[in-house]
Amino acid sequence: AQRVTQPEKLLSVFKGAPVELKCNYSYSGSPELFWYVQYSRQRLQLLLRHISRESIKGFTADLNKGETSFHLKKPFAQEEDSAMYYCALSGQVGWYGNKLVFGAGTILRVKS
Amino acid sequence: DAGITQSPRYKITETGRQVTLMCHQTWSHSYMFWYRQDLGHGLRLIYYSAAADITDKGEVPDGYVVSRSKTENFPLTLESATRSQTSVYFCASSEIGRTGNMNTEAFFGQGTRLTVV
Numbered sequence: 001a002q003r004v005t006q007p008e009k010l011l012s013v014f015k016g017a018p019v020e021l022k023c024n025y026s027y028s029g030s031p032e033l034f035w036y037v038q039y040s041r042q043r044l045q046l047l048l049r050h051i052s053r054e055s056i057k058g059f060t061a062d063l064n065k066g067e068t069s070f071h072l073k074k075p076f077a078q079e080e081d082s083a084m085y086y087c088a089l090s091g092q093v094g095w096y097g098n099k100l101v102f103g104a105g106t107i108l109r110v111k112s
Numbered sequence: 113d114a115g116i117t118q119s120p121r122y123k124i125t126e127t128g129r130q131v132t133l134m135c136h137q138t139w140s141h142s143y144m145f146w147y148r149q150d151l152g153h154g155l156r157l158i159y160y161s162a163a164a165d166i167t168d169k170g171e172v173p174d175g176y177v178v179s180r181s182k183t184e185n186f187p188l189t190l191e192s193a194t195r196s197q198t199s200v201y202f203c204a205s206s207e208i209g210r211t212g213n214m215n216t217e218a219f220f221g222q223g224t225r226l227t228v229v
Binding site: 045 | 147154217220
């Protein structure tokens with residue numbers, strides 16, 4: 001079974017402080033992992049995916065297979081980073097294709 | 113318009129009624145998904161489809177029915193609406209990556225806010 005856990009419902013930090021949004025997953029095969037973001041009154045959109053190994057808007061995430069984690073990090077938070085962040089997992093394609101499952105989400109609030 | 117669209121945007125229905133939420137995408141993506149978004153639960157997968165006429169259950173399928181006769185449409189039907197199905201529903205589409213895995217971006221609709229009274 002595929003499962004994604006985001007332990008924090010709300011993370012509140014001051015502008016300029018480092019940010020780490022936690023994500024742990026459960027999957028027996030090789031997962032594809034993503035971070036999606038939902039800004040106020042906007043559609044849910046992709047922030048980054050582990051396969052790309054890229055930094056988007058200053059955010060990075062490293063897949064740690066030993067710890068089954070994919071934490072999202074940013075060294076200096078900005079007020080415009082305030083949003084709902086979802087970690088998501090897709091496994092290997094099976095007979096019916098594959099699911100894309102999400103965690104419960106973490107609200108990031110950046111205070112000035 | 114190109115993209116993925118959901119209709120209606122808002123819906124109020126009574127307990128016991130059947131209601132269908134529509135989802136249409138213009139990219140011919142293979143995959144389509146239905147999620148519900150609830151406070152404290154995040155996005156939970158209801159049903160998904162890997163191609164026309166191929167659908168499978170997600171995490172919370174009870175009380176819902178889907179069909180996918182055409183690649184571009186993926187309607188979600190609540191057979192007999194209950195108050196617990198009051199939620200915001202999101203449709204998404206995606207494509208299979210080059211490796212055969214689903215590692216490409218999923219594109220989301222704007223959501224349908226459903227209230228069951």
